[in-house]
Amino acid sequence: MRFDTRHRLARDRWGFVAAFVSAFIFIWFGSEAHAQRDRSERWVGTWVTSEVGRPQNPAPPPPALRPFMANTRCAVPPAPAVAAPQGQAFAPAPFVHFTNQTLRQIVRTSIGGSRARVVLTNAYGTAPVTIGAAQIALRDTLGSIQTASSRPLTFSGQPTMTIPANAVVYSDPVNVTVPPMSDVAIDLYLPGSTNEPATLTMHGGALQTSYISETGNYVGKTTMPQVGTTLSWFLLSRVDVAAPDASGAIVAFGDSITDGARSTPDTNGRWPDHLARRLLSQGIKMGVLNAGIGGNRLLNEASVPAGVDVRAVGAGINALARFEHHVSSLPGATHVIVLEGINDIGNARENPTPTAADLIAAHKQLIEQAHARGLKILGATLTPFWGAAYYTEVGEAKRQALNEWIRSSKAYDGVIDFDKATRDPADPKKFLEKYDSCDYLHPSDAGYKAMADAIDLSLFKPGPATTSSR
Numbered sequence: 001m002r003f004d005t006r007h008r009l010a011r012d013r014w015g016f017v018a019a020f021v022s023a024f025i026f027i028w029f030g031s032e033a034h035a036q037r038d039r040s041e042r043w044v045g046t047w048v049t050s051e052v053g054r055p056q057n058p059a060p061p062p063p064a065l066r067p068f069m070a071n072t073r074c075a076v077p078p079a080p081a082v083a084a085p086q087g088q089a090f091a092p093a094p095f096v097h098f099t100n101q102t103l104r105q106i107v108r109t110s111i112g113g114s115r116a117r118v119v120l121t122n123a124y125g126t127a128p129v130t131i132g133a134a135q136i137a138l139r140d141t142l143g144s145i146q147t148a149s150s151r152p153l154t155f156s157g158q159p160t161m162t163i164p165a166n167a168v169v170y171s172d173p174v175n176v177t178v179p180p181m182s183d184v185a186i187d188l189y190l191p192g193s194t195n196e197p198a199t200l201t202m203h204g205g206a207l208q209t210s211y212i213s214e215t216g217n218y219v220g221k222t223t224m225p226q227v228g229t230t231l232s233w234f235l236l237s238r239v240d241v242a243a244p245d246a247s248g249a250i251v252a253f254g255d256s257i258t259d260g261a262r263s264t265p266d267t268n269g270r271w272p273d274h275l276a277r278r279l280l281s282q283g284i285k286m287g288v289l290n291a292g293i294g295g296n297r298l299l300n301e302a303s304v305p306a307g308v309d310v311r312a313v314g315a316g317i318n319a320l321a322r323f324e325h326h327v328s329s330l331p332g333a334t335h336v337i338v339l340e341g342i343n344d345i346g347n348a349r350e351n352p353t354p355t356a357a358d359l360i361a362a363h364k365q366l367i368e369q370a371h372a373r374g375l376k377i378l379g380a381t382l383t384p385f386w387g388a389a390y391y392t393e394v395g396e397a398k399r400q401a402l403n404e405w406i407r408s409s410k411a412y413d414g415v416i417d418f419d420k421a422t423r424d425p426a427d428p429k430k431f432l433e434k435y436d437s438c439d440y441l442h443p444s445d446a447g448y449k450a451m452a453d454a455i456d457l458s459l460f461k462p463g464p465a466t467t468s469s470r
Contacts, residue, residue, distance in 0.1 A: 041115070041173075042242065042244045043241070044240065044241060044243045044249050045289045045333070046178065046239050046243075047107045047184070047238060047239045048289040048290065048326075048330060050203065051201045051202065051237060052201075052202065052203065053125075054200045096228070096230065097194045097195035098190045100190070100216065101213050101216070102224060104145075104210060104211040105236055106209065107184050107233070108181070110280075111180050111286065111287045112178050113240075113242045115173045116242070117170055117173045117240050119168055119169070119170050119236075119237040120161075120171070122164065122165060122166065122235065123166060124201045127165055129162070129235065130192050131155070131235075133160065133189040134155075134189070134219065135186070135187040135220040136153055136171075136187075137187075138178075138184060139182075139183035139185045140222075142209075145222060147222045149176060150220050151176045153171040153174065155169055155171055156172070157172065181280060203232060203233045204294065207263060207264075207270070210231075211229055212226060213225060213226060240332075243285065246287065247284065247334070247460070248460075249331075249332040249335075250336070251326075251330055252271070252272040252336075252337050253319070255293060255294065255340060255343055256292065256293075257292070257339060257383060257442060259294050260273070261294055263437075263444075264445055269449070274448060274449050274452030279460070289330055296340065297318055299318055315343070320365055323366055323370075327369075327370070328370070334376065336370055336376075336378070338379055338412075339380040340362075340366075341363075342383070342399070345385075345395040345398045346388065346395055349395070350394050351394075356397075356405075360405050363411070367411055376459075378415065379406040379412035380406070380415075380417075381417050384419065384422065384423050384431050386440060387430065388439065388440045403419050414456075414459045416455050422435045
């Protein structure tokens, strides 16, 4: 009896050890398999926006356009001015803020994938922002989602996350099939208030309607009660997909013309959108990432009042300063198209500086940054701007000189001649009439399509991604 007891205890003890070892091996190999999947999973950006800091009040309105009426489509009388009551002045309208509300923000994918992750940003914030809950889903119509596609987003395994000032956070990957050229809804519940002295990180020229809820957490609801809409994106940086068969991603780096200013909202009519459609139609699986910022410049930021952080302006920091964050660090990036410099030229007016040589030197620096990261970089010629509010003959001479250098220097790995694609052959300083949006600076919907159609798709030969594991 004693022997049997000892035998049984020994057997139980060894059984326990064997079970423990088996469990350890299962956990270790399971974790290792998960780690291997994460290491082998190729992340490629399918959508991105370039964030800026938003001040508490809107910037003053731009100067009135010159009354050029050469474009007959644009020959309409201006709206009458509205004056403030005598002895009073209009105060700048405050921007919308969010308090205990849910944002349902709509973004358009370029390529598809079997898994997704979302990157949130407080890069220009001066105070932490708490995300109370988050979700990703395919959009159904307007502000409603396809419930079956909805997946909660977690951050380091947690359903909530406080993003420190100046930080970005990655969601954990989720299993959701993201089709190419589809509308994705990203829900963010903000339990606190953004109505503080903190700068809010956002992108103003979204040209895409997103939705603001009534008070409360409506994350993942098929339809949420709305109190308003917005044409801006808030706290969003990008969406990545697991796309091992993708050739890479093309980053469109530029100013408002890349951002799609004056294209029709909710139509995805920016030239990078048209490029994404062309690539898909040819069976070329490459992400197209729009890193345009309205008003952006190569060498300087917009002037700001004393005491205002230069980062908290809608035009963003200068192109040389933001290239690393908005281009080089993007997952799967293989190519970048640069369309920058018209705002440096225009804002200088008659001032001789920056010179064309200064702008060329800046472009050379962007080329060096790209090549240091193994990126192929393509130079795009600046489109016409005769008639724009800041047009001068001095500026036109700079534009022509810069364009000639882009075309002939062979400094870029390839050239895209947007100027040739959109100008009036009879008067090359001007847009062809049908390609002008009526401000003589930004293309029309047809103009943006003409830009994309002018891009030689053979420029995007397969190459190694520089940051595919990020």
